[in-house]
Amino acid sequence: MARVRVHRGGGWDVEVVQRTLGVVPHVVPPVTAPVITIDGIVEDDASAWLREVDARTGLRKTKTAITRADNLRTFLHYITAHNTSLRGATNAHIIEYINTRTTGPNRVSGNTIASDRATIRGFYEWLRDERGIPLPITIDELRTANGPVLSMREGRGIPKASAAQTPLEPPQIDELLAAAITRNNGQNYTAARDAAFISLGLACGARADTLAHLLTYELPQAPSSTPRNPNPVEGDLIQMRLPGAVSKTSREVVLPAIRRHLDRVRKYVDPETGGRRLQLDRWKPPANPIWVAIGPTAKFHGIVDTDGIRRNFNTMTADERRRLVTKTGQPAMIFLTVHRGRPLSERTAEEIVADVSAEAERRAAEAGSIFPHVTTHDLRGTYATHLAALFYFGVPTSAGRDLDGRPHRINIQSAVKMASIGLGHIDQNTTQLYIQQVGLMASRYTIDAFLGRTRQ
Template sequence: MPRVRVEYGGSWAADVVERGIGIPPLDIPPVLSPVLSVDGRVEPDATAWLAEVHARTGGTRTAASHAESLQRFAAFLLERNTTLRGALNRHIVDYVRHRTVDAATRVAGATWQRDRTAIKQFYEWLRDTHGIALPITLDTVPTFRGPVASMREGRGVPVDCAAGTPLEPPQIPELLAAARRPGPGGMNLAGARDAAFIGLGLACGARADTLAHLTIYELPDPALPGDLVEMYLPGAVSKSRREVRLLAFRQHLEPVYGYLKAARPLLLRDWRPEDPIRIAQPPVPGCREVFDTAGNRLRFDTMTAGERQRLLTPGGEPAMLFLSARNGAPLSYRAAEELTSDASRLAEAHARARGAWFPHVHTHDLRHTYATHLAALYMLGIPGRDPAAARCRPDARAAVRMAATGLGHVDAAVTAGYVRQAGRMCRHYGVEDFLGRIEEGQ
């Protein structure tokens, strides 16, 4: 278990708590902002700052993102026998090198910029609230919004310069094996679900909020032939708010189909939404809409997250793809975001035990992996039935266009950094590797 953790509060079942402690629990609202703990104890400075960020931003993802950045930085400092408050400038400089230069631990430039922002703002808060001297150097930098204070350490790292975020093809089976984490009695239901979640992210590159809200009716038909199959991502639960049609990796969908057949039926419980929407009958394959029992037409592209959570199959079960192992309810977005990181930590531990290295990855890195591998395939030339793929030649511009379409990027220039990484991967791997035709454990 990692020594530095991000904890999240939440509601509890009062009757269960009462049975456990023998008295009714106090009606105290749960802590909603992230809490940073070190060796099981709350880290007070980081936790207080995160609570302030959570309140200031209205409970957006900003506080959670900053918490993850501080978690990584605090773990780095702990290995050097110091704390967030005890960090010196040399620790900051070492961490910049650790995250942006060292081959085994460097990350994408965008990831580093998020970490740098969190570190800067945290130490500014610590200075203003507790009078702690800054371990960072602030420069006044002119911008189009006027002069701003900018942290000198780690400035100037291009967003797309640092390699390491997209998974290499042989690393994918390692991550999936760590996610499955079979228990002593055989199949781990939550592990099978987590592997399916990661597999779907690798297959289509969807963001965490989209993956968490997909229904069982939106997966490609498992009978479809080919290494790449057509898939639609709905707009109402995606950042771009527009439907995306893309090519999904057929091989990476296998954990999803296996989860649907074996683990998901066992995860179903008696949970039901308060105001259910019952589907009259399952849609025909390829149809992107359903009708409820009242005759209302529901389009998958425009169905909101709330409507999806209320959606029941004709048999009265939740239609959401990913379910909680605790009560069979639809998996929350917050819980879904943690799945990849948790599996990554296990993969990292397994790698360390055998003297190897595994990168720490988040759900968004599955998206980077999808884009990079799809771009690499278009550079190498994809064999298959898709007409566009059949006509493809090793062309970086075609790779950019295809990966940008799959990711839902309006501007293909956003994807250019992935394509440069794809070019480097093409020197080490072939078509079979990118299509997922490698044995787990290799």
């Protein structure tokens, strides 16, 4: 059991209390702010600060308090392992913590470091003002075009665009999926789900929050046989649409998904043979479900509920997606938790990849080799790099044409720009990094290796 935990807050689950304790719980106003515990004991300073953060941001319905709680939990894990506390942490502890987050196999993105630093600074400034504890950080006054600003010195200068990317090579993908499938000897429900979750990230490069909230309706369907075409064959790249409402932008992205990875997800959600069906026994409809009356059509990328309301997938919120129930009485979310059959949280989604990666790293170490630490962000980098390599080799999209309208190979620069669309943004600095990676991979592996036709 983890020593440091974040409890998200909220109201009583009346049914659970009555079933477990045999009593009706009192009507108590819910605690909305996160609470942090260490070995089951509330960390008073951290929890008090989070209550203040929640009070400042709750009316704007932001995720700030939860984000700060998750950041503080990670920092607490580190200093607890070094036999100190939040009040006892020194400047050296904070500097070393930032170093561990920015170097080595467990490095995180520049955006994550910026969020970490904002949390550390905010907490310790509050601790100074409210408890009289001296700052273990250094605050400098910097001159800017908009006037002087106060800035935490520790960790300053790490660019937000410096997100660590570890694009996996084709053989490493096989190792990662093998770790997911055979972890704990494959004797649990998580094996198929974890492999499918990683495969979906590799297929479309979506962020963790988007992957966790995608619906079964949004998976591209395999072509149906017709009298004129009894044995339809899909291309290696097929069109997929990602919603913007549960990601960083509000813009829907239409991208070419890599079919070899998408096939594993399709098998997982198969109602008759897929691993997902094993989790549905634990699932219970939400208190306020949205029942689907009409599924998506060729003209409308969304659903119509039993009240006649049309809900476009691109504008459907995370909460609406979690409440969506299909006409057969099943959750519309692709991925569920193991024990309660609930939709995944973004944190759980990220932990899936981290846990499977840790297993692949352990196996590699036992074999005397090295496996890179992989995050959901690295799945995005792998998707973009492999897609660019496939474009370079000349694999056609569903339209069968490249940027110039020709079905033959294009240069690496253009291939990278095409692949970047799938990430939801185009950043020239990131693109330049991909160019070298694509060139190296294209020189080492054949098109069959990227498409999973052969093992190399």
